[in-house]
Amino acid sequence: ADTNTAADMDTEKTEVTTITVSAAASLTEAFTELETAFEEENPDIDVNYNFAGSGTLRMQIEGGAPIDVFASASQNHMNILSDQSLIGEDSRKDFASNTVVLITPVDSELDITGPEDLTSENVGTVCIGNPETAPVGKYTVEALTEAGLWEELESKTLLAEDVKQVLVYVERGEVDAGFVYSTDAATSKPGTIEIKTTVPTVTPISYPIALLDASENKEAAQTFIDFVTSDKGRTILESYGFTA
Amino acid sequence: MDFRKRYYSKKNDKKKGIDPAFLLDAKFEAGNELVVLFGRSGSGKTTALQCISGLLEPNGGKIIVNGDIYFDCHKRIDLPVQQRSLGYVFQNYAIFPHMDVKKNIAYGLKGWKPEDKEKRVAEMLQMLQIEGLENNYPSQLSGGQKQRVALARALAPKPDILLLDEPFSALDMVVRMKLREKIKEIQRELGIPILFITHNHVEAFTIADKIIIFHDGRVQQTGTPEEVFYNPKNKHVAELVGLTNIFEDTVIEDKNEASGILKLKCGNLELYADIPDSKLKEKVTWGIRPENLRILPLDESEKNQDNTIPATVKSIVNKGASKVLALKIAEHRNLLIAELANQFFEDFDIKVGDECLVKIVKGKIVIF
Amino acid sequence: MDFRKRYYSKKNDKKKGIDPAFLLDAKFEAGNELVVLFGRSGSGKTTALQCISGLLEPNGGKIIVNGDIYFDCHKRIDLPVQQRSLGYVFQNYAIFPHMDVKKNIAYGLKGWKPEDKEKRVAEMLQMLQIEGLENNYPSQLSGGQKQRVALARALAPKPDILLLDEPFSALDMVVRMKLREKIKEIQRELGIPILFITHNHVEAFTIADKIIIFHDGRVQQTGTPEEVFYNPKNKHVAELVGLTNIFEDTVIEDKNEASGILKLKCGNLELYADIPDSKLKEKVTWGIRPENLRILPLDESEKNQDNTIPATVKSIVNKGASKVLALKIAEHRNLLIAELANQFFEDFDIKVGDECLVKIVKGKIVIF
Amino acid sequence: MLDQIGFPLVITLRIAVLSTFVVALTGIIISYILARRDFTGKWLADILVTLPLVLPPTVTGYLLVILLGKNGVLGNLLYNITGWTILFTWEAAVIAAFVVSLPLMVKTTTAAIESVDREYEYAAFTLGRKELETALFITLPLARKGILAGIVLSFARAVGEFGATLMVAGNIPGRTNTMSISIYSAFQAGNNELANMLVIILVIMSLLSMAITAKLVNSWKI
Amino acid sequence: MLDQIGFPLVITLRIAVLSTFVVALTGIIISYILARRDFTGKWLADILVTLPLVLPPTVTGYLLVILLGKNGVLGNLLYNITGWTILFTWEAAVIAAFVVSLPLMVKTTTAAIESVDREYEYAAFTLGRKELETALFITLPLARKGILAGIVLSFARAVGEFGATLMVAGNIPGRTNTMSISIYSAFQAGNNELANMLVIILVIMSLLSMAITAKLVNSWKI
């Protein structure tokens, strides 16, 4: 009852600031939970999310969309914005990281345990994200190149526009193997895929977050970023499979 | 032919058991002859042709043409339109707007050799006097030209039966006369049945081997032009064939030699007429064609002749070759209409307001 | 009115300087009277009405109706259709398929009070004898009923000028006669110009105050029905008005009292005719209406009368009220066509193959 | 769950109905002009109208973002006047739906109007009716089959619109998440149950709306 | 760069032309039946045909994957018979384009055919022409304005098709990367220069093709 009255009084006193956070689609569930915790702590700030692929989000920002915070799934998109001086450099932080895993259909009869097995003649199509549009693809290609497998595998790869597409193909057994984020693998239909191994990536997969230069609510936005990178935020993200 | 077709004003009316808005109950024979369907506007002539053509499915009855069963309600036969080998001129032409005249006419000539096609089309163009228009599209034609294209299209494939729905209605008299001849010729040549709808009296009379009179969806009378025009069976037919003088009177004397006497209702005039079998005191409807009335000068000596009555001229209308007189008879409400050749007026100068004698020729009186 | 309209068979023809496929060059006057446009099919009657209505823009000339300039090429005036206050019955009706009869008729009654509208529609329905059909859609009407709806729609707003393009072509004689009267009545009542197209001789003759004859896009003759029918100016008009006997001969004798003698080309027969001014040895075209020929029994005493020649009956066609005889004259290629009231045959029994005398009434001969 | 379905349903219907309404209106006007008028640059108008159809919706969306964003021509104007940014509001989704469905409406309706026999219009003119009245009471009712097809297509397209909408209106739960976007999100998140449910509701809703539209337009005999 | 443009251009044209061709054919047949026949379940057919329009293309694509995949109903059958999987080939893109543009063709054409006066068909019947001939030489030419609109819409849609294509054909550079997918990729990758170039080429190509189609169909007087 106490908190209730406090909240009521708050709304009367201070005006509520609304901020819009563009967040990568893969963060949907984690950030939704985060919002509840954040707004409890900051009743004068109302968070609106805008979930989509990082590329789409980036293009929206370039076009002048009224966004306050950008949480990207890839450094690349953040870099593009940074080059155009659209973000507040000081506020840019990495707040979560992820891993790439190799998955196969659960009923796969091929003997695949690691990326090196994919070169076998028995393995048909391998699905990876499009390195140009899906960050996961970029990480995958880097990793495969580093392992010296890329040249051999390139001809049997199928590029998917996003992680979900890779997942669908593997789930339905349309491809023999695929590379996805571990967080995405966790969302797949139970009993359809099998995680074979975690693929070591060259650069760590880190999710950057930053304040946008055009934001009119820089203070509130910074509060949100601080919350995401706080211990509390980290705990929530970890519960959804992200590593800190 | 004996079929029925019902039109309902609303789709649901049928289920609801509401009476149809229009019921066609046609029953007639047509041999290999030129049959004219004659009737008031809206009497079901077009509907009859559409049933025969197979474009409308009758609700009952049967249609047999030259031994071929086109439709039989009980045997569940309904020959597809395509197999009926028809030539049909629609009342509104229905020529294909996206084809030029030539293509329109050639459209029914399926399976003909190209040179035969070409020849036939040229023949048709010539017959219908539309040479030079072969590359025009329908939108570039006049009303009468369109009608002739429709005719050409129907005639070109030499069909087994011709259905012509007012095929000359938009044509000038010169072409019309030529085409009447042509149609008669075609009928004689091919020996096929031709059903011909027209509203033109002279056309019906001159072209028909047989006339079928429609009224309100029912066949009223069938017969040669003479029978129908000179001896209409009832008031409807009489009106239709231009028997404008129609009266209703009582038989007051019955003669032995199978002829009776009629007495004009509102007067003290007595008229004699040949009536096949009439009964005394019976009310009968009788009539006489305008051209069967004779006008005589008001001459006392003639006055007491049978069927001769004094009248006043109310109006005179020149029709070109003849004049129509409206005559007021003493004490009678209706005007008598007489039609007389212009030539007649050369010898007998009569003007509006003049008095004269009208002779109602006994043998020309028709009793329904 | 004096305007020109050119049709080109292809759009580019105009630029290329190719002659138009059809050229209408109409020049006529029409006062507040009933004017019949009469002409062969395709002679430009509909085109003329469309130019007057403003639906087609003439290529030149001017159109003035009752002092209002509808169109003037030089002054660059082209009054919009809507401001011409027309009643136009289209040759193909053009009644709105998505409106019922009532709505169609009321469509021109813009700005009328609802009860006035209602009343006017009822009046029209009654006048055109289509009561009971007010809720039918055009697809549920017969041809003649559609035409009457088109008429009703055009008449309802009491327009300042009526353009009627074959308005009765699909109507039966009974309605047609009534409507002829109505149209004349409307003309007298409203005192407006009515332009009326028809192919029907009797209709043209009885209804018209003035007849304008079109041929091939040009006005040939203008005049009262009597003038046009009895005194056609040239061969085209003659043909059109049913003056079927047309010959070409040379004047062989010129009398002082301003009348000449004609000699039939292929024979040794001499005919007398009244010719206003003719020159000796000149070739003239002359003609006579079929109803102006007299048939006499082959009686020697009559044989030597003026203009009386022997002939053989080639065919007799009954037209209902009269019979048409085709007569072969000795040594002459063309047949003479005579039309005689049926009454005539009661006294004089003549059959195909019979010989007789034909009297070509001198005063009825027309010289072009 | 009700919330996850209820809001998208309402917002989608609102967007689709509004955009279809605007599309129908402007589409009919544009079509009438294209069908019944000759002017220089007609081909250009024709092209401009068809263009959004050949572009991938995301590109159309991107172009709209550029146009409507704070730095865009229109967006800037709007911002300076009202201080309001249309981007990321449901109104932006209406604009996106409008742009992608307009070609459908215009193409279909233009064809339908062109097929109407001009004779009927002429008849209306002779009865003293102005062109506007004639268009409303004669031409359009006679073209109503094609117009209906155009409206149904536009509506369906507006309902199914995704790429451009995502771009200009974003995917803001509780504000701009339309059915299509919700389905996409649920699908991406692996929440197949929700996705299926949404698809079924979307389909039912669309069919119902189309049936109602058909009834309305077909009864349009005026 | 030529390679980045040349291949997508060719494959897009091939897919669009082929799918439009098939769409036009089947669309005309379906439309004719819908417009001229009465049968029970007509409304169902109508719905099935319109459905792909209201679904977000990705969902349509997903359904197609389920249907055509190795483990899908049709895909499995095909695989067992021919040993060939259609998924991830350009033929799959044709199918995707077909599915998403069929509604446009059918709706437009059905409306156009329904507007053709049956009187002309009856006239053809009385001249001994079978229904098929009548449909080909009378009904369809008279409905050609609407059919043309349908074809243009279908072609444009096929060219612009993206979501469903991506799902069933994937993005295999040198095999299935259509213009739309390339544009999308370029944009997403921030390669605006390439993207713009591709958009311009796409637009020019579409307009040219549409102009040609219009010429062809309008001359179709047979």
Ligand SMILES: Nc1ncnc2c1ncn2[C@@H]1O[C@H](COP(=O)(O)OP(=O)(O)OP(=O)(O)O)[C@@H](O)[C@H]1O
């Ligand atoms: N679809 C329909 N529904 C209801 N009534 C109809 C329908 N079609 C025609 N009728 C009615 O049927 C009657 C007969 O029409 P039909 O066309 O056969 O007449 P018609 O004798 O050809 O007349 P006309 O000489 O005017 O052409 C008319 O009274 C008409 O109103």
Ligand SMILES: Nc1ncnc2c1ncn2[C@@H]1O[C@H](COP(=O)(O)OP(=O)(O)OP(=O)(O)O)[C@@H](O)[C@H]1O
């Ligand atoms: N759009 C056009 N292009 C070329 N020629 C045309 C066009 N419209 C009409 N014509 C021609 O112009 C002439 C006059 O046509 P119009 O319709 O005025 O004739 P009409 O006197 O009304 O004939 P009808 O009595 O047959 O109705 C016809 O010979 C016709 O072939």
Ligand SMILES: [Mg+2]
């Ligand atoms: Mg009729």
Ligand SMILES: [Mg+2]
């Ligand atoms: Mg005409």
